[in-house]
Amino acid sequence: MEKEKKIQERTIVNRKKILDSARQLFNEKGYYHTNTKEIAKEADVATGSFYNYFPDKLSIFQEIMIMHLERNYADLCELTKKLNEHPHRAKATIVNYVHTGMDHAYENRVMFQDFDSILQANPQLGEIIGVFYNKIMTEIYDFCKDSPHVIKRTANPLVMSQMAYFIIQGTSELMSKLLEDVDKREYEEQLAQIVYWYLFGS
Structure with a gap:
């Protein structure tokens, strides 16, 4: 029993080390310029035992992506909760x-720069994204429909929820591609102002 527990603990630790190392290397070199041998070395895991934790590089990227999407969804749920409980803020x-979300996007910009081509080559990733997209859109839809503080700019909350999503997602993607020496905070402030006006402004 004790031996099994230690094996489970070692598995958890090594998986985390591999994921952290892969994320670091993906953000330094990009997905296509990183190989599993480099990830194993960075994680201080034997190359031979590496495959006991992940079958290939794609499965690591997929797990990192799921963690990224889960965080995005959790942050959104926290946002709608705060907006309902403290509308004056x-x-x-x-x-x-917006600031927190964009900081996370900038940190992972290199890792996701090849995302479209990875998705094209591996359609199963699209199904995973679809699940999270539906969860995110449902959260925004329910907020736009049910919150007493949101201005109903249309009788159709689906239109409002999709517009709110497109404003944030589309602008965020453009901002994440800005040059390093550009003052991104000013862009973020403007995005926040637009979202606030759309949901709460007169």
């Missing part, structure tokens, strides 16, 4: 949400 809450 809505502007500051949205500003903080």
